[in-house]
Amino acid sequence: MNPTVLTVLIVAVLPIVCAGIAKWGARGYNNHEPRAWLAAQAGWRARANAAQQNSFEAFPMFAAGVILASLQGVDADAIAWCCWSFVAMRLLYIYCYVVDWSTLRSIAWLLGLIAVIRLYVLAL
Secondary structure, rough: OOOHHHHHHHHHHHHHHHHHHHHHOOOOEEEOOOHHHHHOOHHHHHHHHHHHHHHHHHHHHHHHHHHHHHOOOOOHHHHHHHHHHHHHHHHHHHHHHHOOOHHHHHHHHHHHHHHHHHHHHHOO
């Protein structure tokens, strides 16, 4: 098993996890118009939905960084370290978003971004 590919799969699935958190145990959930229903939510459900949106936004830059670093022959351990760091920060980010810890959430976001930028720097 390639651990780098596993991290890309994990990050790709995180938006779905966030959507599941937002919908968890919801009464009155409308599967005919799920986006409208999610947009009308408040509190932790709204924050989980926002984490879903941000996870979709973060994925392309991460995936491209992994691809570029791999194509440039960057050491696999260095790539894996950046990838697992990003996964850890995304998980922390999502948790902090849902429980409304905004400062720690922003720190986790920034550290995740640094891990991705490191992939690009290594590929240069």
